Amino acid sequence: EIMLTQSPGTLSLSPGERATLSCRASQSVSSSYFAWYQQKPGQAPSLLIYGASSRATGTPDRFSGSGSGTDFTLTISRLEPEDFAVYYCQQYGSSPITFGQGTRLEIK
């Protein structure tokens, strides 16, 4: 099983700042099978990034994904108020499909 470790656990930033979220895999993951999800309180998760760097339909271009192998990054270039949420990374290339434990992005 591929374990995904996200850091930091909580990130405190202000609107307008740049956010960098990390996800490290316990073994190499094909970038074709790597995704990021956003979950707001009381809501279902929503797909942001797939294939490590492709934005899903409706994802604003301030969100970008990068990485390969065991290290992946989600960057939000300029935070908007609606971006404060929990973010999960996921690998769907090896069974079982696994998620990271989440990074909480909170308003400073």
Place this chain on the structure above:
Amino acid sequence: EVQLLESGGGLVQPGGSLRLSCAASAFTFSGYGMTWVRQAPGKGLEWVSSISGGGSSTYYADSVKGRFTISRDNSKNTLYLQMNSLSAEDTAVYYCAKLGDCSSTSCYSWQRPFDYWGQGTLVTVSS
């Protein structure tokens, strides 16, 4: 607009059974794999099970293998999750999600991102 609506959650005693349903609309249901993901209260996301578009291939997390069964009725555009031998560890919000397109040159049916999610249904296992 793609819509997924889960139902069937509720309170069940340990050792009991429950069947969840997920009604899908606004896409060609039989053309896409589907999946169940759960989230225990205050915790992260855990993949539970996936099924191919035609229903012939199914996949399970070890934590539910042998107790849960995923199925689908393409004539009714509905996904199911039969859950047996439930324990407190199964208490969670259960989400159904649609599998998206392959993001590589080739993919198995389960190697897809989860591109649309339902709002979830809460399953509580308690005496």
